[in-house]
Amino acid sequence: MQFGLSESQHLLKDNARKFFAGECPMSEVRRLMETANAYDAALWSKMAEQGYTGIIFSEEHDGVGLGAVELILLMEEAGRALLPGPLFSTVALAGAVLNETGSPEQKKKYLAPICRGEARATLAFAEASASWNPADLRLESSSGKLSGEKLFVPDAAAADMILVAARDGVFAVEAKAPGVSTQPMVGMDSTRKLYFVRFQNAPAEKLARPEGLARGLDIAAAALSAELVGGMQRTLNLTVEYAKARKQFGKPIGMFQAVQHQCADMYLETESARSAAYYAAWALAENTADAPAAVSIAKMYASDAARTVGNRGIQVHGGMGFTWENDVHLYYRRAKASETALGDATFHRERIARLVIDAEPAFAKSA
Amino acid sequence: MDLNLSTEERQFRDEFRAWLDANVPRDWPEWREKPLEESFSYLRAWQRKLYEGRWAAVSWPKEYGGRGATLMQQAIFWEEMALVEAPPMANALGLGLIGPTIIAFGTDEQKRRFVPKILSAEEIWCQGFSEPNAGSDLAGLQTEARLDGSHYVVNGQKVWTSYGWVGDWCELVVRTDPNVPKHKGLTVLLVDMKSPGVEVRPLRQMTGESEFNEMFFRDVRVPVENVLGKVNDGWNVAVSTLMHERGSYGARLHLIFKRAISRLIELSRSYPRGARPGSENPLVRQKLAQCYAEIEIMRLNQLRAFSRITATGIPGPEGSIQKIFWSELNQRLQQIAQELLGPYGQLEKGDPCAVDNGLWAYGYLRCRGNTIEAGTSEIQRNIIGHFVLGLPRSY
Numbered sequence: 001m002q003f004g005l006s007e008s009q010h011l012l013k014d015n016a017r018k019f020f021a022g023e024c025p026m027s028e029v030r031r032l033m034e035t036a037n038a039y040d041a042a043l044w045s046k047m048a049e050q051g052y053t054g055i056i057f058s059e060e061h062d063g064v065g066l067g068a069v070e071l072i073l074l075m076e077e078a079g080r081a082l083l084p085g086p087l088f089s090t091v092a093l094a095g096a097v098l099n100e101t102g103s104p105e106q107k108k109k110y111l112a113p114i115c116r117g118e119a120r121a122t123l124a125f126a127e128a129s130a131s132w133n134p135a136d137l138r139l140e141s142s143s144g145k146l147s148g149e150k151l152f153v154p155d156a157a158a159a160d161m162i163l164v165a166a167r168d169g170v171f172a173v174e175a176k177a178p179g180v181s182t183q184p185m186v187g188m189d190s191t192r193k194l195y196f197v198r199f200q201n202a203p204a205e206k207l208a209r210p211e212g213l214a215r216g217l218d219i220a221a222a223a224l225s226a227e228l229v230g231g232m233q234r235t236l237n238l239t240v241e242y243a244k245a246r247k248q249f250g251k252p253i254g255m256f257q258a259v260q261h262q263c264a265d266m267y268l269e270t271e272s273a274r275s276a277a278y279y280a281a282w283a284l285a286e287n288t289a290d291a292p293a294a295v296s297i298a299k300m301y302a303s304d305a306a307r308t309v310g311n312r313g314i315q316v317h318g319g320m321g322f323t324w325e326n327d328v329h330l331y332y333r334r335a336k337a338s339e340t341a342l343g344d345a346t347f348h349r350e351r352i353a354r355l356v357i358d359a360e361p362a363f364a365k366s367a
Numbered sequence: 368m369d370l371n372l373s374t375e376e377r378q379f380r381d382e383f384r385a386w387l388d389a390n391v392p393r394d395w396p397e398w399r400e401k402p403l404e405e406s407f408s409y410l411r412a413w414q415r416k417l418y419e420g421r422w423a424a425v426s427w428p429k430e431y432g433g434r435g436a437t438l439m440q441q442a443i444f445w446e447e448m449a450l451v452e453a454p455p456m457a458n459a460l461g462l463g464l465i466g467p468t469i470i471a472f473g474t475d476e477q478k479r480r481f482v483p484k485i486l487s488a489e490e491i492w493c494q495g496f497s498e499p500n501a502g503s504d505l506a507g508l509q510t511e512a513r514l515d516g517s518h519y520v521v522n523g524q525k526v527w528t529s530y531g532w533v534g535d536w537c538e539l540v541v542r543t544d545p546n547v548p549k550h551k552g553l554t555v556l557l558v559d560m561k562s563p564g565v566e567v568r569p570l571r572q573m574t575g576e577s578e579f580n581e582m583f584f585r586d587v588r589v590p591v592e593n594v595l596g597k598v599n600d601g602w603n604v605a606v607s608t609l610m611h612e613r614g615s616y617g618a619r620l621h622l623i624f625k626r627a628i629s630r631l632i633e634l635s636r637s638y639p640r641g642a643r644p645g646s647e648n649p650l651v652r653q654k655l656a657q658c659y660a661e662i663e664i665m666r667l668n669q670l671r672a673f674s675r676i677t678a679t680g681i682p683g684p685e686g687s688i689q690k691i692f693w694s695e696l697n698q699r700l701q702q703i704a705q706e707l708l709g710p711y712g713q714l715e716k717g718d719p720c721a722v723d724n725g726l727w728a729y730g731y732l733r734c735r736g737n738t739i740e741a742g743t744s745e746i747q748r749n750i751i752g753h754f755v756l757g758l759p760r761s762y
Contacts, residue, residue, distance in 0.1 A: 257745070257752075263758060
């Protein structure tokens with residue numbers, strides 16, 4: 001039993017860190033977040049060359065064929081870099097759901113262009129009720145066409161294909177198809193744009209295995225948790241650096257215990273979120289019985305901890321932390337958007353409760 | 368990353384499981400209710416049995432009677448112990464903290480003399496570290512040892528000593544040089560608790576019990592061959608003991624917590640919130656789920672720490688997050704129990720209406736000590752700030 005990373009996993013993570021630091025430094029993050037869709041075609045091609053767009057998809061669809069653990073290591077580093085654009089939406093969200101719900105032909109049709117870097121995708125899930133529970137979905141197909149509204153759809157304007165979760169299945173819709181219109185929603189995280197998407201008799205292809213949706217969403221939630229961990233780590237690093245450099249009363253503020261303890265708590269929260277995210281990924285890769293609970297534990301903890309780490313980080317930065325020029329608030333914005341995406345902590349605690357309180361009495365004996 | 372048991376780990380588990388199946392006493396639940404003074408000989412006998420099976424200190428090197436078990440095997444060991452609700456071992460501090468310190472710093476003669484009897488529970492050990500004026504600032508301790516021929520003469524007072532009342536030997540930290548900076552004048556002595564001048568008194572704590580003792584040393588003569596490590600290098604020896612305390616303890620705690628949350632979930636099905644059971648109340652469900660999740664994260668943090676220690680060889684200052692995590696988690700867990708049980712939560716042992724014979728009332732009071740004992744949460748955060756994050760020392 002060993003919970004450390006293997007040599008190849010370390011290598012993948014280190015390479016991703018260097019890649020994002022080189023190709024998408026904060027100056028580039030700030031440039032892209034001011035654009036309409038935060039998408040950069042040149043950066044996307046480079047990510048495809050690295051194999052990032054096909055990381056978890058089968059080699060027969062031109063993917064790399066790695067597992068959920070490798071995916072979350074990549075997402076952690078993307079989160080640390082605050083990578084703008086549709087990597088998460090395309091690979092970890094729509095891609096993972098496609099991979100779990102498509103027939104072999106459908107996967108070939110939709111995943112191969114993603115792996116090759118030729119297409120981007122997203123998932124339209126939440127409706128006006130803003131619920132992440134599939135049972136609450138209202139949108140339904142009618143003679144193979146979709147009509148209705150989806151909200152908070154990430155990166156829809158950069159997507160070539162929109163997966164739609166409906167009452168009666170999961171559908172693939174070409175983003176440029178007649179009857180599809182996207183309208184930006186002005187969210188606080190401008191590195192990941194959100195859209196209001198309307199379907200009016202939009203032609204849609206039904207995916208073969210709708211029962212795969214839950215596992216696809218779990219992979220996405222684990223990936224988003226890992227992305228939050230990366231953001232927390234960066235916030236912690238920036239904060240510790242600042243606490244060492246900033247002087248008041250003639251001393252670095254990091255010398256004061258009130259400041260040290262904030263940083264210590266940031267460290268504890270970041271490491272704990274990382275443990276939970278890594279385990280969720282491993283449980284998904286191994287398809288263990290506790291994988292759904294492990295995912296909810298990871299997303300629940302990361303959702304709360306990322307916000308808390310951001311609060312502490314800004315507090316330690318003092319007035320500097322409240323300025324636009326300081327990067328900490330950009331992570332803070334991402335943390336808030338990701339906190340609610342795919343279910344906030346309250347949603348996942350209730351899911352844990354269903355899995356462990358309502359599943360009696362086997363649980364009580366398992367300790 | 369592979370959290371499946373390896374072949375060796377599975378073999379280790381199966382072997383211990385079979386041994387436990389044949390040897391674990393079945394009447395522990397009855398004994399558990401009794402005061403420790405009464406059950407102590409029972410716990411000694413249980414440790415003796417583990418010793419005879421070579422299971423008393425699996426983490427120790429083979430030449431000292433252990434099995435050279437990896438950290439993962441140690442975790443498996445404690446998990447198996449918990450699964451069958453095995454009694455604890457009598458010489459907990461000797462096995463967990465002091466034995467490993469003697470193995471690391473002791474002379475051959477000290478190892479030969481002390482280690483086997485720690486294993487067999489023939490000699491029970493206690494730890495003389497904290498003093499009335501040296502808690503968090505341990506290095507400021509004042510108990511002094513003056514060299515007089517072939518003996519040190521010890522005078523001073525220690526406090527918060529677990530197992531002091533039953534201890535045969537004590538790992539005692541004393542000041543041997545008052546004229547150098549405080550960390551540099553300390554020495555560790557191995558002290559026979561039957562020496563003239565040693566007095567042990569019970570210390571009554573806020574739970575009403577006396578889990579700990581105060582110890583007084585008046586002109587206690589300790590032979591120089593009982594110095595552990597080098598004279599005036601006691602700080603290093605003591606810190607090594609404390610690292611063991613912070614590193615390995617969490618492994619068994621998560622199982623205790625897991626049992627507690629399981630019981631709370633069970634209780635939530637029968638204790639009402641209004642007209643319905645607590646288990647159907649959204650707020651109760653949120654709190655139980657949060658607690659369940661944190662217990663799982665505590666386990667995962669521990670496993671990641673084990674993998675890191677296996678790679679680096681030493682339990683580092685990162686262990687401080689485990690101490691903070693488990694102590695604060697237990698306080699949250701006990702509060703949730705109180706909220707769930709409402710006025711029943713306050714009922715102590717002996718009250719006919721008490722839940723689980725007052726376990727939760729006791730747990731609520733006892734957990735207040737968790738963030739203080741074994742290094743306060745504040746000290747642990749200082750350790751993380753300075754030693755892990757590299758912030759400048761605050762004192």
